[in-house]
Each structure stands twice: as C-alpha cells, then as structure tokens.
Amino acid sequence: MKAIDASKLQQMVIGAYKYLEENKSLVDELNVFPVPDGDTGTNMNMTMKSGVDKVNQTSGLSVEEIAKALSQGTLMGARGNSGVILSQLVRGMSKALKGKDEIGAVEVRDTFKNAAKTAYRAVMQPTEGTILTVARKMAEKAEEAFDEAKDLDDYLMEIITEGQIALDNTPKQLPVLKEAGVVDSGGQGLIFLLRGALNALNGDIDRDIDLSSNENVEEGSYKIKFELLIKEDEFENISDSIDSLSTNFDYEFDDGHLKAEARSEHPQQIISKLLVDGTLAKLEIENTNPDLEVSKVKGENLKKYGFISVSRGEGFDEILKSMNIDKIISGGQTMNPSTEDIYKNIEEVNAENIIIFPNNKNIIMSSKQACELTDKNAMVLETRSIPETFTAMLEFDEDKDIEENIENMAESIEDMHTVEVSISIRDTSVNNIEIKKDDYIGILDGDIVATRSNIEETAKQAIKNAIDEDDDISLVTIYYGEKADKRRAKDLVKKLSKEFKDIDVELVYGGQPVYYYQATLE
Template structure:
C-alpha cells in the first residue's frame, strides 16, 4: 500500500516527517510533471525535466519506504522486523534512493540537494533546534549542489535553491519552528523562480521560468505542507502545485550543443572523481557529478558517448549506463512529445552509439546480463514519444519488454515489441524504420526485416561441455546460428568462415559483421574477402560492437 501522507505538528522534524515530505513531493511532481516538461528549454529543450524529477523522487520514495519496512531492507540497514527508523536513517535512505535513481540534469541536482539535507539531518547534530537544523540543511543542500555542477549558471534550479536557503536562514530571526523556516524557504524559492526569465536568455526568449526550479518549488512546497499540515496556496495554473507560465513559443535561435546525454552510476574514490570531472569537462557540457562515500551519479552531454563511459572506466566501475541521443528533440515544439521513437537493447557500447545515431534510445547490457523491466520502462519514458517500437535484443529480454510495454500502455503510450533475438536483427529493423509512416506499417516493416535476418554469434567456450554440434573443450570457438551451436572450431577466422558458409548456403544479399573489442580489423577484411570470393552478389558491412559486445556477431539478410 502506498504511504498516506500524515502532516506533522509544527515543530516535529523526524523520520515520519521525512516520509510525509517524500510522499507529498512525489504527488506534487506527478501533478506538475507534464507542465514542467512543457517549459523545459534549458540546458536542452528535450521536454523531460518534469519526468526526470518525478522518476528521481520516486526512486527516493521507494528507498524511504524500504527502511520503514514496506519494501524490504533499505540502505540504512533497517529491516521490516525492526522499529521505525530514526531521522538520520530516514533522510539518508531518501537521499541514497534519489542518487541511484537520478535522471537527467535536474534529477541529478535534486539528488545532490537531498544529499546536502542528509549531511546535516543525517548526523544527529546537537546545539540547534529543529528550525535551525532545517535552515542549516537547506543551506548545505544549495552549497553542495553548486559544487556538483561544473559550470553553474544563474537563472536555474541552483539559483532557486540558494534563494530558498537564504530565506530559510533569514527567517530564523523571527521563526520559532521548522515549519516556519520551510514556509520562508518555499516563498523565497517562488520569488526566485519568477525572476529566472530575466536571468537566463533562453528562458526570456521562450517566456518561461526555469523548469528545474519549477520542480524544486513543488518539492519545497511539499516540505512546508509536511511540517505544517497546510496546503500550498492556489497557484496560477489550475490544478497544479507550482506556478507554470504560458506555453512557450519556439525560440528564434535553434539550440546547439552535444548530441548525447550520458548518465551512469560510478563506484570510485573521491580522488578519482576529481580527475574524472576534469576529463569530462573537456569532452562536453552540462556536467554534474553528485554523490560521495564511494558512490557517484555522473551526468554529462557529449558528442562522443564512448569516451565519456571510458573515462568512467578509468575512474572506477561504471554501471547502469544510459546513453540518449537528443536527435530532433532540440527542433520540435517545446514540451511536445515525439510521435514515434525506437528503444533498442544492445550488448555493446559501439552498438549503443550506432543505434543512438539512428535516433534510437538505447539500453546497454553486459555479458550474461538481462535487461530489467524497470530499465526498459525508464528507456521508454526517456524516449518521450506517443508511440514506441521496442527492440528487446534477444529472447532473454522478451518478458521484461512485455512488462515494460504494459506499464507504458497504462500511461497512454502505444508500444509494439518486435521479437528480435539478436542485435543484428535490431540493426536490420532500424534500417527500415520509417518514423513518418503509419505506426502499424512501420512495425510490420521492422518486424519483417528482423525476421528475414538470420543471426549468428561466435563465442569462446569457458569449459568442456556437450553441445548440439558435439563436445567442446575450454577455449574452443563456438559458432551459434539462430541460437544453437552449429560449428566448433579452434580459431575465430576458420570458425567464422564455416558459419558464413552455412548461413549463405540458403542465400543472402547482405552480411553484417559486428566485431568485439578485442577482434582486429584484419578479421573483418579477411571475412569480407571470403564472402566476395564465394558470393559475388552479396554485400558486406562491418561495425565495431565496442566494449561488452561478443567477439563476433553475424547477420545475413
């Protein structure tokens, strides 16, 4: 059962107050989500700020519910058989959940703001009452958020957070309760939000306030309501918890900037992250690195997503990697959903970049890893389209794809899952994707292209085992055709030749080769010559699969 918010007495600043704040903030962001998306023009007009803030808050809320015993054991180590958590346990869980689930630039900053609050309220400090502690927490939150952003810009969410903190501290001269400090911070944030169009040219041209700041106002309004029991007053937009100005007109100047958004969680030391910041700052913009204590959330906009991920590998262990291509989002009407998008699951960074260049939103998997329904649902949300074609990549991802599709349909998104069994089938489907045609015709054409592509994978056996082609030994090269072991060889070139010969025996017009990270270019040249020698009418294309991809993928259309 979802937690029912229970506003606290005026000076209660405890775990239940944090829980109520979280629930109210999530509800407020849910109500304002579409309106905030609609005014998202900075730093990228991709109409997803409201969605990103909501998903970040939702992740924090789930973690908080966990430490209260409604969803298992949370990061603070409190299980469902123990007493309710303390204030430090609750606020640390809230911040941790937001960190691991942070989405986009705005969500990443919100996660750092919550971490700043947790740095104060999560240590059981002495010497200040609830009002003083809350004011101190809001100040720390704004300071840490500024430090997390590589190049802070005024007129943004950071400006609103700072104004809220200053108003909260100023209120201490007259305020006696935490609720009064929260009200002052909320009012200060609203006043600062109204000034953002005059501080940032992109906002002024579009006639909107900052979208991230708009979401922060909703979160601070929820804080005041949680502590006081009073609902924020009626706002200019009926039925919305935050003030949203008129629907923006397209800017006169088209926004430029990097083509990709890269986000990942990173396990690394603080020293390594310092070097990572410098490296990523040279690669792109909108750099935000938040977290601490060995776990970080990295967000950056770049033209070379592979280099951004590789920088994370140098720094530590990146995971939950998400790469999004902005594509035509910069050029479409502000807040307007794309008509159609493609979401593709791929086993390699190079393939992810290739699919992203084709306009797809990608989900990157590692060897032996299956995509989760949550990851696919998140990718569908990031695609921000009315219609979505989902390419699960392999048979192991079909169940998760089905669950994610059902979730998206419940939100009003039309989703079709094409039963791809290999990344090369996904590439074939993307090659015929027609976003301008009808949805049904597009799905039929993509399904036909995927189904007409035979697929193979070459892998190295890890141990002696029985296969459909006989007994293999550890170190043997296995050639799997349409999912079954068809060839066992001693070396990659000879095994690949045998696989190609079998696949081309029944005809073909195009061979696609996807090389793994350790495979030399000479192998592609060798196989291209082999195909041309025996099958003059067959063309060959070669791609680099990148890190995490198998040694060799083959497609025959």
C-alpha cells in the first residue's frame, strides 16, 4: 500500500476509536493511585468519540477534510489532560495534512513529527515518561525509517512498534510508575488508538458506516471574508487558530497580506482573533441561514465579574451557589467536563471578566483550552479541589482587575493543604507504602501518606501528617461525602479537636462521590 485516501483514513479513525473503546477500562486501571477514579481511558475515548462524530458529518472528499474534522471534534470534546494532549496530537496531524488529498510516506512522517511538536508546545512543563515521550519517540522513528517507496503498513508498523517500546520504558523514566508496576496510561491509550487505526488499514471497510454521504455535512451559517495585514512570523499561528474555529477556510498569503474566506457558527471568535493578531483591512460577514437562532453576547447589563466552577456533590454545589457562582459544571473525578462544556458555560455568562475554577488538576488544561476558544476575557485559577474555590472567593475584590484578582486568589490557596480519603481497588505500592485492595487510602497534597482498614483512622492519620509538617495550621475543615457516615464523621471531629486543642476543626457536608472525606488545612 503506497497511499491512503479519504475513505480509508476515515475508516482508520473509526477503527482507532473502536479499539480504544474496547480497551478503555485497561487504560483506566493503569492509574498510579489505586483509587476508583481512573479516567484516562474514559477521557481519551470520549475525546476521540467527539472527533469521530465530527468526521462522520463531513463529506470526506480529501484527507485534509477528514483530519480537520477530527481536529475540530477532539478540540471541543477534549476531556481531562490526556484528552487535551490527544486533541493537540490530532491538531498537529491536521496541520501536516493541510492541502492533501491522500497520504503517502512523506505525509506519515510529517504527521508524526507535527503531532509530537504540537503536543509538546501545549504543555507548559512536559514530563518525560508520559504520552509525550511515546509520541516523540514515534516521530523520531518516522524520520529515521523514512523511505518514500516503503509500504505504508510496514512503515506504520515500525513506528508503532517504536511507540510500544517507548511505552514499555516509561517506568524507567518515572519512578512512580515503576513502583506502582504500571506503564503510562496516556501512552497506552495512544498505542491502542494507533493499533486500531493500523488494524483498520489492513482490514475491510466497515460497511455499517456511510463514508460518502453528504447529508450530515455541517457548514458554518456565517460566511466571513477578510483581509488582514500580519507579520510573517505570526501568520502560522493565526491561520491555525482560524482553521480550528471554522470550516472551509481558504486563504492566500503574500508579503504580509492575508486574504481569506471561512464559514463559522461563531464569527465573533474569529473577529476577535483578527483584531488582536493583526491590522484588519477588510471584513465582510454574510448570514447564509437567517432563520437560525444565533447566540450573541449581550452588550447590555454586563456585570464586571462572572464565575464558573466545576463541582460534584450536593453540599459543595449549595456552598458555591451561596457564593454567587454563576455557572456550576457537574464534573470532577471520573467525570471530567469537556472543553466544549466549559466553553459553552463561558459564552452564557454575561460579564466583562470571567474566572474559572476547575477544582481538579485534570480539568485545568481543558479549562485553559476553552479560554483560548472564546473571545471573552476569561481566565483560569488553577484550583485542584472544590474547597480551594471557597478560600479563593473570600479573597476576591471586585474593585481589582482580573489579573490582580487571579494573583491574590492564587496566593490565598498556595499554602493550603488538602487531604482526601478513598478506597484501594488493587494491591500496590506507592511512596514505599504497601497498599492492600479494599483498604482505605489517605492522600495529602497529592501523595499517599496513610492506609488503614478503617476510614476515619485513615483520615485522622493523613490530617495528623499535615499538622506535623506545618506548625501554622489553625483551621481544619472536613467535608464528608455521600458514602460517609455522619455519626462517624462527627466522632472524627471530636477526636481531632481533643488531640489538637489549638486548632479549630469543622465538619461540613460535601456529598462528593469517590472520596469519603476531603479536608482542607489552613
């Protein structure tokens, strides 16, 4: 096989998704922490599903169209850090296939190279021994093994084999993986996707899926024509941005002058990019479907600040509502909201400035990606737990600008300690602590510090560890979850209050799943 056409690429995309879907639980189980919140496989699978849905809505006349649709779908459907990184890998693929009708060896090489490069750029502090390493090693192999005359299935097999070797080596690069006896979950998800794609390349086309129908093709209702004066070194960035926000993007670029046409459901996003990144010389907008109800940003009665918070738990939701949070997105462990979920909530908040609280380290990247897609002034405060939002909101000052508020709120949670108590789903060893299946785990600031057969004893030990490490703690707030016993929770508070007489210990209903207790120490 010397070339891959659009219909075959579409089948490979579907094959990749199906293979990951069949194996997503295996990826979920690779989480280092043996708590029942494994979500890497689920996040990557749902991200890929959004891409497949978009691909199946395109006419699929060229590999460029397939790759662009996949990129748009995964960008908006990205869930969790693994999903965001996957969307960036696909974005790199889309850039490599721009203007291509089919894929040969050159395009395969460029796809792996651009995918790894784009994903690395998206992560502020890349860590080796992760999905990024697997992607980079495959890109290097694609370069090393390149031969324009090589059969594509053989070429891809060499590249994916190198990826498997890189995945197997991830425990040697990250000690935490070695101790837990697992490989990187994101890297494993990527290998499953590529295996599925290769299987589809060598197999028959799935006749259950119409690869040529134009009935579901979606085009933006607004036709936008513009001319922009822009510097040479800024051209690639803005063209990528416009491409990701539109369909049928067509342009000419000559000596700092960009002439372009595109279609989009949200022209205000594109206009915002143009005004920020260059000098707008000409702009025409035509609504080709005037009967469509268009969501517009209300210009009247804009309040100065709006807030969006991710939350999971009845008690937590009620506290956030009492703090005048505008939008509460249901999500958290095991249920990360997508980039599109967050983006839609941003669009619905009628405020000049919007602050987003992801409340989970695995939702920070998708929150930032949503901010990049909107033309509103939205910023992310990198909260890693819901109680951090409570503390941050107490520091908020409406008279200050958003940058200063973000800085002050970040400082207010910088010295907070967080304790979480869950149950182990397997035997393992983490931080030299031997953990047995069905025992309880106490996690302090992201590290497992205690394990017991009793929930409250586990919570008490983890909280004591935090107090022993920090002499300045004066307040402990314990949030009990939906499966915690209120009577036992009250008893835990009494024991802690008796042992630490100089520290105030409070009990609040959080109603959160997965974690029997969450506690903050300030």
